[in-house]
Amino acid sequence: xxxxxxxxxxxxxxxxxxxxxxxxxxxxxxxxxxxxxxxNPARVPAVEKAYRREMERLLSWGDAFxxxxxxxxxxxxxxxxxxxxxxxFNREYGWDIGPENVAITNGSQSAFFYLFNLLSxxxxxxxxILFPLVPEYIGYxxxxxxxxxxxxxxxxxxxxxxxEFKYRLDVDLVxxxxxxxxEVAAICVSRPTNPTGNVLTNDExxxxxxxxxxxGVPLMVDNAYGMPFPDIxxxxxxxxxxxxxxxxxxxxxMSLSKIGLPALRTGIVVADPQIVSALSALNSIAALASGxxxxxxxxxxxxxxxxxxLATSEVQPFYREKSRFAREAIRDAMAGRNWMHHRNEGSMxxxxxxxxxxxxTSELYARLKERGVxxxxxxxFFFGPEGGxxxxxxxxxxxxRFRCVRVNYAxxxxxxxxxxxxIAEVSASLLP
Ligand SMILES: Cc1ncc(COP(=O)(O)O)c(C=O)c1O
Numbered sequence: 193x194x195x196x197x198x199x200x201x202x203x204x205x206x207x208x209x210x211x212x213x214x215x216x217x218x219x220x221x222x223x224x225x226x227x228x229x230x231x232n233p234a235r236v237p238a239v240e241k242a243y244r245r246e247m248e249r250l251l252s253w254g255d256a257f258x259x260x261x262x263x264x265x266x267x268x269x270x271x272x273x274x275x276x277x278x279x280x281f282n283r284e285y286g287w288d289i290g291p292e293n294v295a296i297t298n299g300s301q302s303a304f305f306y307l308f309n310l311l312s313x314x315x316x317x318x319x320x321i322l323f324p325l326v327p328e329y330i331g332y333x334x335x336x337x338x339x340x341x342x343x344x345x346x347x348x349x350x351x352x353x354x355x356e357f358k359y360r361l362d363v364d365l366v367x368x369x370x371x372x373x374x375e376v377a378a379i380c381v382s383r384p385t386n387p388t389g390n391v392l393t394n395d396e397x398x399x400x401x402x403x404x405x406x407x408g409v410p411l412m413v414d415n416a417y418g419m420p421f422p423d424i425x426x427x428x429x430x431x432x433x434x435x436x437x438x439x440x441x442x443x444x445x446m447s448l449s450k451i452g453l454p455a456l457r458t459g460i461v462v463a464d465p466q467i468v469s470a471l472s473a474l475n476s477i478a479a480l481a482s483g484x485x486x487x488x489x490x491x492x493x494x495x496x497x498x499x500x501x502l503a504t505s506e507v508q509p510f511y512r513e514k515s516r517f518a519r520e521a522i523r524d525a526m527a528g529r530n531w532m533h534h535r536n537e538g539s540m541x542x543x544x545x546x547x548x549x550x551x552x553t554s555e556l557y558a559r560l561k562e563r564g565v566x567x568x569x570x571x572x573f574f575f576g577p578e579g580g581x582x583x584x585x586x587x588x589x590x591x592x593r594f595r596c597v598r599v600n601y602a603x604x605x606x607x608x609x610x611x612x613x614x615i616a617e618v619s620a621s622l623l624p
Pocket of ligand 1: 448
């Protein structure tokens with residue numbers, strides 16, 4: 193069968209598709225599975241209890257349940273849910289948004305697919321999306337319909353005490369790049385960052401926002417792990433605060449996936465009305481509407497402030513403890529060795545760095561998988577146009593590109609302990 197260029201680009205042989213396929217394949221027989229690779233959030237009992245209560249309430253009110261499941265919502269999203277969000281955000285953060293500023297999508301992943309392709313591609317000349325801080329979320333890498341429209345800039349590395357480091361935005365590089373690349377159509381960052389657990393500081397966000405504004409391009413901020421929900425951010429570790437910032441030039445994306453509803457696919461975008469109408473149009477063409485049930489279950493929780501309270505008092509401490517346990521476990525396992533991890537400021541991932549590894553992390557991944565441990569090799573989080581012009585290849589020289597792996601620390605303790613023991617053992621066998 194002959195596919196279109198759209199089909200070819202999205203189904204083609206990409207390293208990431210191959211990796212995703214491999215991640216899902218069975219582990220060898222007889223090993224103890226330690227599935228530290230995926231992005232599945234953990235189950236947090238208090239959050240599940242709140243959704244169960246909302247579901248029971250829905251079922252007990254006349255035909256409320258049947259009404260919720262028997263009609264399409266408008267493509268922009270369910271009006272009552274959008275109004276609940278608008279009231280909540282204005283109250284919580286002093287914003288001045290209306291329903292025309294909010295769109296609901298089937299998960300934030302599809303929001304990004306719409307947004308990237310709305311803004312980049314051929315118009316008629318090539319327009320690009322700039323990711324100013326690689327390593328960056330693997331899930332973006334293949335979302336552009338047109339080849340070569342995603343460009344990335346490498347992060348700076350700041351070494352900290354205690355086997356830790358932090359990636360910093362190179363604001364001058366971003367400014368310089370934008371100055372000489374008028375084809376950039378938008379800037380995009382995840383905050384907290386998947387895979388590193390980095391939380392860009394307010395200064396970094398303000399600098400990006402200013403540079404975006406100066407060049408007339410929107411700043412997209414992916415807040416899938418951020419405040420107010422799920423709030424997987426550790427305030428005692430970050431510099432300053434991490435309350436979401438919004439202005440008319442910002443496209444802020446959120447998700448209910450990491451606060452209990454990954455299966456109900458509920459993404460939230462706060463943006464300028466022109467972007468919101470465009471998202472509604474794209475959603476109606478691609479999907480008619482977004483699923484209703486997540487919006488119905490979350491509406492009352494947003495309005496009452498309970499979702500935010502659950503995030504801060506249940507979800508955040510839950511992941512904080514998981515993070516503490518994982519960091520202690522990896523320290524014990526790697527004692528006496530040369531290794532580091534990114535300071536864990538948020539998200540549910542630890543980003544481990546093995547400076548002396550003699551092979552790339554794809555090889556480390558394969559060796560670990562033979563022993564039952566699944567991680568994600570770091571090189572996939574460094575992406576950009578193949579065969580790009582020389583300056584766009586700077587990310588390829590990033591010293592961490594082949595030396596890092598991402599682990600999901602939201603796994604049961606026995607998997608963390610065994611997984612880290614094997615990561616230490618197998619990586620030791622791959623030193624010079
Ligand atoms: C940084 C980031 N953005 C977006 C998503 C997409 O999430 P969802 O489509 O479930 O809202 C994920 C999922 O893991 C993520 O890690």
